[in-house]
C-alpha cells in the first residue's frame with residue numbers, strides 16, 4: 001500500500017517515541033543476530049531448550065481440547081482459571097510464601113504483561129517509579145511507555161540502597177512528584193544475580209510503608225534457587241500490605257506460555273482488572289499449566305531445573321576462575337540465570353566486540369541501566385540456555401579475547 005502522506009513520526013505516541021519507535025536504532029539492543037553456528041550465545045535468559053516439557057504439554061492440551069469444553073477456546077475476560085489461582089494461593093505449592101485468597105491473583109501475559117498492566121493502571125506522565133540500576137530492561141520500557149520518570153537506585157551486596165531510596169524520596173517530595181512504586185527483583189536479580197538479604201527486605205519494607213511507597217516485587221526467578229530458597233518475600237514480610245508481587249511461568253516452565261500473575265490486595269487486583277482491555281489470557285494454557293502442576297510433573301521439573309542451572313552456573317564459574325581470574329570480579333549467584341562480571345583493565349564494550357569475533361556473544365552491562373554512566377564496566381552472561389559442557393569453553397575463549405585486546 002502507498003504510505004505517502006502517512007508520516008509515522010507524526011502518528012507515534014510520546015510513549016512510543018520514548019521507547020525508541022521511529023528512531024533508526026535497533027529495537028533489540030542485544031547485538032546483531034547471526035547464523036554463525038560456532039557462536040556460544042549468552043545473551044538471553046531462557047530455559048534450557050532440551051528441558052521444555054513439550055510431551056507433557058502436548059498430552060494436557062490435547063486432553064483439554066478433546067474434552068469438548070468450549071470455554072477452553074473462548075474469551076475468559078481476565079477471570080483466570082480458579083484451580084490455578086487456588087494452587088497459587090497455597091504456600092505449600094511454592095509459588096508464594098504467604099497464604100492468600102483467589103481474589104488476590106490475576107493472570108497476565110507473563111511478568112511483562114503484569115508490568116504493563118501496573119503502569120497502565122497506576123503510572124501517569126511525570127510519576128516517579130524507583131527501579132534498581134541495573135534492572136530488567138522490559139520494566140524500564142513499560143514505565144517509559146506510560147511516560148513515568150525512572151529513578152535508578154544503586155545496590156550493595158545486601159540489595160537496594162536505603163540511602164538512595166531516601167534521597168529519591170526527598171527529591172520527589174521537593175519537586176512535588178508522586179512516587180508510584182519501587183520496583184525490585186529481590187531474588188537472583190536480573191542482571192546482578194544477587195539476592196536481597198532478609199534485613200534489607202525488612203528495612204526497605206518499613207521505609208516504603210512509612211512513606212506510602214508501594215513495592216512492586218518481581219519474583220520471576222524466586223523458585224529457581226540452586227540449593228536453598230531465598231529469604232522471606234517482601235510480600236510476606238508486609239503481610240500483603242503495600243506490596244504487589246509479580247510472578248511468571250516463563251523461566252520455570254517455558255517463556256512461550258506467556259502466563260504470569262499479579263498477587264496483592266484484592267482492591268488493587270480489582271482496579272487492575274477494570275483497566276484491562278485484552279479480554280484475558282489463553283484459557284487452555286492456564287488449564288494445561290494447572291494439570292501440569294496437579295499431576296506432580298511440575299514438582300519434578302522444577303527440582304530438576306534447580307539442579308541443572310546450579311550445575312551450569314558452577315561450570316561457567318569454574319571455567320572463568322581457571323582462565324580469567326585476573327581479569328574479572330563477580331559474586332556467585334545462589335539461583336537464577338545470570339552472572340554479572342566486572343571487567344578489569346579493559347573496556348567492557350571492547351570485550352563484547354572482541355568476544356563476538358572469537359565466538360562468544362553477550363550484552364554489555366550498559367544495556368541494563370537507564371543511565372549508562374552509572375555502569376561499572378560490566379557484562380552479563382546468561383548461562384541458562386547454553387549446554388552445560390559448552391559453558392566450560394567460555395573461560396578459554398574469553399581469556400583469548402582479553403589477551404588480544406591487551407596485546
Ligand SMILES: Cc1ncc(COP(=O)(O)O)c(C=O)c1O
Pocket residue numbers: 045109110111112113136138185190218220247248249250255259260
Ligand atoms: C526480572 C524479570 N522480570 C520479568 C521478565 C519477563 O518475563 P515474562 O516472560 O514473564 O514476561 C524477565 C525476563 O527476562 C525478567 O528477567
